[in-house]
Amino acid sequence: MVKMFLESLKNLTSKPETKGYPYTPSPEPKGYKGTILYDEDLCIFCDKCEEVCPPGAILFEIVDVENNKREYSYNPYLCIYCHACVDACPKADEGCLVQSETRLPPLGRDSKVPKDKRLGYFVNRIEEAKDFDKKWDEFEERARESREKLAEHKKRMKLKKQQEAKAKKEAEAKAKQEAEAKAKQEAEANPQ
Ligand code: SF4
Ligand code: SF4
Incomplete structure (x- = not known):
């Protein structure tokens, strides 16, 4: 009984063993897979990170x-x-794409959108947390359209090159024909 009383007294006067979440959130353990950070100066724009990302977050x-x-x-x-994007990035060893050991705080209606150059352009252009999802939907559409424009541009450039090559070939054939005709005329005008 006395032992139990002393134990209760000890528990009442000692610090709690539990964490006071959400006021004191527990730190992530070592090696925690957190937010992806990017360094544009090191990027070679190979698109590999975008291709392998399962939810399309890049x-x-x-x-x-x-x-x-x-x-x-x-x-x-x-x-x-x-971590798939970091695994796929050929410049990850140099720090182009890094998985940090912390995560961003949840985005509530009243919370601020975190600003950090390494989070990329989208995050840094969003002012209101409540707009985040809607703006991302719009951005996805814009990114898709930009892909289509690039594909069309490439197609146009390819066609232009083909037309130029064809015109060059035709001009060369014409010049050859004219040279042959001229040589024939000269040979006929000055028979040996
Ligand atoms: S590939 Fe990278 S960005 Fe995509 S979900 Fe995985 S860790 Fe996130
Ligand atoms: S995989 Fe790396 S180098 Fe390639 S586009 Fe992504 S971040 Fe840039």
Whole structure:
């Protein structure tokens, strides 16, 4: 009885063993697969990260079709933290794509959208947390359209090249024909 009383007294006066979540959130364990961070200066725009991402949380928008200029965007709230993009990135060892050991706080209606250059263009352009999903839907559509424009541009360029090659070939054939006709005329005018 005394032992039990002392134990209760000890528990009443000692710090709680549990964490006071959500006021004191527990830190992620070492090696935690968290938010993906990106370094544009190291990127070679090979699109591999976008291709392997299961939920489509990484998207490149082609903002300049003529020069094939791309902008990286990432949706941390669509990401399932699977690490596939980092595994696929040929420049990951240099730090182009890194999986951090922390995650972003949940995005509530009143919370601020986290700003960080390494999260890509999309996140940094969103002002209101409540707009996040709607804007991502719009962005997906824009990114898809930009792909189509790039494909059309490539098709046009290919056709242009083919037409130029054909015109060059025809001009060469014509020049050859004219040279042969001229040589024939000269031979007929000056028989040996
Ligand atoms: S960790 Fe997985 S889900 Fe997240 S961006 Fe990379 S590939 Fe996509
Ligand atoms: S896989 Fe790496 S290098 Fe390739 S586009 Fe993605 S971030 Fe850039």
